[in-house]
Amino acid sequence: MKRLILILCLFASPVLAVQPDEILDDPVLEERARDISGGLRCLVCRNESIDESNADLARDMRLLVRERLVEGDSNAEAIDFIVDRYGEYVLLNPTTGGSNLLLWLAGPVMLGAGVLMAGIYLRGRAGTPEEDVTRLTEAEEHRLRDILKD
């Protein structure tokens, strides 16, 4: 019941995001266009790239990207062109600028902290003298002597 909800909307009218008539004749340009559109969000969909979406807006954006590429834009220029018009929201891959640095660094920092804490803990564990922990109680000692006597 979790994922289906999401999908209800996005995939409400499925089938063929990229239409055959959109595809560029130059396979290199087309591949670049697919690459770029995989990283751009369809604004009226939920968490879907324009490459996957079949919304009209997504189609317009796909055509726009291809137009820019045909006119000689680099990938970065084409993406900037779209971001200028639709805002940062359109990027599926968040930038590393400003507060987003926190997002990107969160994982590595947590890993570092975890390893450090575990290291300290493990050193403590390794350092604890064995006797302290496994020393038998008096009753157990007594019983052990009994058993060993036999």
Add this chain to the structure above:
Amino acid sequence: MVTELGHFALILAFLTALVQAVIPLVGAHRRWPGWMAVAEPAATVQFVLTAIAFAALTWAFVTSDFSLRLVTLNSHTDKPMLYKITGVWGNHEGSMLLWVLIVTLFGGAVAWFGANLPPSLRARVLSVQAMIGVAFFAFILFTSNPFLRMGSPPFNGQDLNPLLQDPGLAFHPPFLYLGYVGLSMTFSFAVAALIEGRVDAAWGRWVRPYTLASWIFLTIGIGLGSWWAYYELGWGGFWFWDPVENASFMPWLIAAALLHSAIVVEKRESLKSWTILLAIIAFGFSMVGAFITRSGVLTSVHAFATDPERGVFLLAILAVFMIGALTLFALRANVMQARGVFGMASRESALVLNNILLAVACFVVFIGTMWPLLAEMVFDRKLTVGAPFFNAAFTPFMVLLGLALPVGAMMPWKRAKFTPILRKLTPIFVLALAIGALAWAMQTGRSALGPMGLFLAAWLIGGAMVDIWSRTGRGSGRLSRLARLPGADWGKAVAHGGLGVTMAGIAAMMAWEQEDIRVLQTGGSTEVAGYTLRLDDVRREEGPNYMATVADFTLSRNGQEIAKMQPEKRNYPVAQMPTTEAALNNGLLRDIYVVIGDPQNNGGWAVRTYYKPLANWIWGGTILMAIGGALSLSDRRYRVAAGARKTPQPSQGAEEVPAE
């Protein structure tokens, strides 16, 4: 009438849960056996009452009783019987009822099979479980009542969303819920142990079966959902890093960490406080998942129930249980002192590493899921965190995990020497490197992801084999000893191998998928990855509650016909929604995936064809992981009483002995 009975039973169940939450807890504190004993019958009664309520709702769906608002909104007389039944949980209210039914089922399981638990611990566990029940019964009764009637019932219903009318999706929620709610049981055990002031090896042994069971259910549930997305959504995507997917993936990661750290508690009496913390957090993530899906905070447009009142209620439940449990955790830190001593190189340390990687991976998914919300509230930036982020930020942790796993799995407890382990694993490592290098050589100029994934897969699968083989000791008779190894050993090897199989599938799909989009006239054909696909015919067909456009394709290779394929495009008139039914030709090493699209102006049809390498490995590995979990669960050592502190209840003990 039946509906009112169900409604009444639900209210009674709520009251029973209230009693069960208070009386046994007081009894355990005061050492009054009579009060403690209330817990077991109460748990049974609670389950039976909730089951009656659930059955009543199911009856309303089966008989299409459109005087119920819920049935009207989610059913239709023409709908096949299977989907009338699964429609019960295909909506917010009904799925909450299923959720709470499972809460009481797990409580019942402790009452019925928990005879080996100390009475005070059992009373406390059941009491905490009943508190969770109380919270969710109240949530249902006060904000999402499934038994509401309509003043003037319509002649027919509005039908279930057609996308949900599919076997893969019909059974996906119950498994997920069994997993989510199973984690409530480990939570109850953790809180009860904290109240009791005793966390020991026996506790680790009691709690592990519940952790394992919920992890297995989550694995199956996530696998089913992903498989459904693969064949139903029309382009063969299997994971989208959507908030609702992440909501199920985070508890899975934490449950995986928990079931490993519980081993350390059980065998070595260490990592106690960490394990308790994980048990609390795991259920926390389950509830975060419920909140994400049902509050609509992150999924603003089309969530399950975009009702702020419900969202606030769920957030309150989450806050009360988490703050309460964590406060208790802080107060009782002293009871969780570790006993076992172990060196830096030991299985304990390897499991610590496992836990760090899984927990941090889960944290990355969590922060990625919540970041858009945070960024908007705190930094006033409207932005998106999509699949590219998760692929980049999450994958490294899984790679590290895969690299370390075969070595860590073979380490002995307490103190390990690397040399003998590495000696056993070297051939596998070399083999895995060779496979990776071969893949690298065969592809030209593509990402390193594919070769890397195949290397890891071979390393994991081979490592699992070496691990289980090395358990058989030396000399002759190793094969017969292999067959007699305990279930836990087999479970470990199968689950770890399954992880490798899944990694291979994911890597191959992401690296070597091929796609072909074109317009085909009837009789025309297209080629993808050496396979030829001919469009023979396109025709109209009528289903029970939909109209379909069906295309006939012939799949062949080198002139040899392999299969007929029939993708469909369906239109459900009542729900006014189209769906795609892709046609798949499954193979061990590849799937061929065809989708029929819209008719074109020139009389042709838009056709999408995919070559999906190792697609089935993703779900094959998932199934292997679940089987591994089940094997481990079947280990006799978990069924036989843990040995520590048996309860003096001869009558019940006598009943159970013959079963062994």
